[in-house]
Amino acid sequence: MEDSGASSYHRYLKGDREGLVDIVEEYYDGLVRYLERFVNNETDAEDMAEETLLVLMNKRPTYKGASTFKTWLYAIGKNVTLKYLYKNNRVIPTAAEDLTVLAVEQDGALEDIIREEESGMVRAAMLHLPEKYRLVLQLKYVEKMSAKEIAHATGQTVFGVNSILKRSRNALRDELKKEGLHYEKS
Numbered sequence: 001m002e003d004s005g006a007s008s009y010h011r012y013l014k015g016d017r018e019g020l021v022d023i024v025e026e027y028y029d030g031l032v033r034y035l036e037r038f039v040n041n042e043t044d045a046e047d048m049a050e051e052t053l054l055v056l057m058n059k060r061p062t063y064k065g066a067s068t069f070k071t072w073l074y075a076i077g078k079n080v081t082l083k084y085l086y087k088n089n090r091v092i093p094t095a096a097e098d099l100t101v102l103a104v105e106q107d108g109a110l111e112d113i114i115r116e117e118e119s120g121m122v123r124a125a126m127l128h129l130p131e132k133y134r135l136v137l138q139l140k141y142v143e144k145m146s147a148k149e150i151a152h153a154t155g156q157t158v159f160g161v162n163s164i165l166k167r168s169r170n171a172l173r174d175e176l177k178k179e180g181l182h183y184e185k186s
Contacts, residue, residue, distance in 0.1 A: 005069030013060060024053065027070060030143055031077050037135055038081045048084060052077040071149035074139075078153060125175035133168035140165060 005023060012019030028049055035052075036045035055061065055076055063072055126134055139145045139153065147161045154161070 003069050005073065006063055006065065009056070009063055009069060012056070020053070020057065023056070023073075027073055028053075030070070031074060034074055034139070034143060035077050035081050037131075037138060038078070038085065048077060048081040051080045051084070055080060067152040068149055070143075071145065071152045074143075074153045075155075125172055125178075128175045128178075129168060129171050132164060133171055136161060136164050137168050137172065 005026060008019040008022035008026070010019070012023070031049045031052060032042065032045045035048045036042055039045050039048060052073065056073075061076065063069060066072075067075075126137070129137075135154065136150055139150045140147075145153065147158050147165065150156070151158045151161045156164070
């Protein structure tokens with residue numbers, strides 16, 4: 001079954017301009033949040049999201065359905081953004097102050113603890129994590145992507161994504177402990 005983004009894109013490719021409007025309405029905000037991880041600035045992220053949509057409009061890349069449309073779109077956005085950063089000699093920032101991620105353990109215990117704590121504590125702990133950890137946590141728990149979708153969007157293997165997810169959850173738990181939150185696995 002084809003997802004709605006793919007359906008909208010195919011409609012656009014066949015000449016229905018409303019297909020692109022549907023894509024913007026459904027994916028723009030999430031794409032901006034994702035790209036902000038690379039540029040650490042909402043205005044620049046919005047520019048990169050618009051550049052990504054221009055790629056769809058002008059280059060009309062082929063969506064082959066190897067991943068969800070959202071994953072495919074985010075991968076294009078990441079490539080557009082990284083190319084921009086490279087051309088402008090900008091370094092990918094390591095801090096993302098407005099990131100709020102709900103990291104959950106498979107048993108759900110960490111999710112319960114985080115819900116009880118202020119989101120500021122989570123943000124503070126997240127700032128101490130490596131960029132790749134913050135990125136996969138955001139894609140998994142904010143953007144609700146599967147490991148396969150994250151792998152496609154980030155250019156990693158599914159095994160690599162699962163490994164990073166496990167390490168990132170452990171690192172977040174350790175950072176929360178440093179902040180005074182003691183996690184005990186039941």
